[in-house]
Amino acid sequence: MYVDPLLLRHVQESSGLDAAQAQRLVQDVLAFHEESVEEWVRRRHAELKTYGAKNEAIFARLREELRQTVVAPPELSERQLRRIVYG
Template sequence: MHVDPRLVRHVAETSGLSPAEARRLVEDVLSFHDEPLEDWVRRRHAELKTYGRKNDEIFPLLRAELRGLVVAAPDLSERQLRRIVYG
C-alpha cells in the first residue's frame, strides 16, 4: 500500500507522534478503508438487515452512505447495488 509521505509528515507534525508512529497510524487508517466496494455493500446490507431494515430503506441508505466514504465510490444506482448483493 502506498502511503503519501506528505500525509505522514502532516500527522507527525500535528499530533506529536514520531514519523514511524505517524506512518503506522496512517497505514492502519488506510487499511481500515481498503475494503473493496462490493464487500462493503454486502457487509453493510447484511448489517442493516440484521437491524430489521427492509430493502426499500436499505438501498437508498447505501447510496447516501457511499457518497460520504473517505475514498469516493462511484455513484451507483439502486439496481447496481442490488446486483452486488444478489448477483
C-alpha cells in the same frame, strides 16, 4: 501499502508523533478503509438486513452512506486512467 510521504509529514507535524508512530497510524487508518465498494455494500446490506430493514430503505441508506464513506478505489487499467486524463 504505499503511504503518501506528504500525508506522513502532515500527520507528524500536526500530531507531534515521531515518524514511526505516524507511519503506523496512517497505515492503520488506510487498512481500516481497504474494503472495496462491493465488499462494503454487501457487508452493510447484511448488517441492515439483520435489524429488519427492508431493501427499499436499505438501498436508499446505502446511497447516502456511500457519499460519506471512504472505501478502496477500484483497480483501473492504464486505458481507463488515460480516458480520465484525456477524455
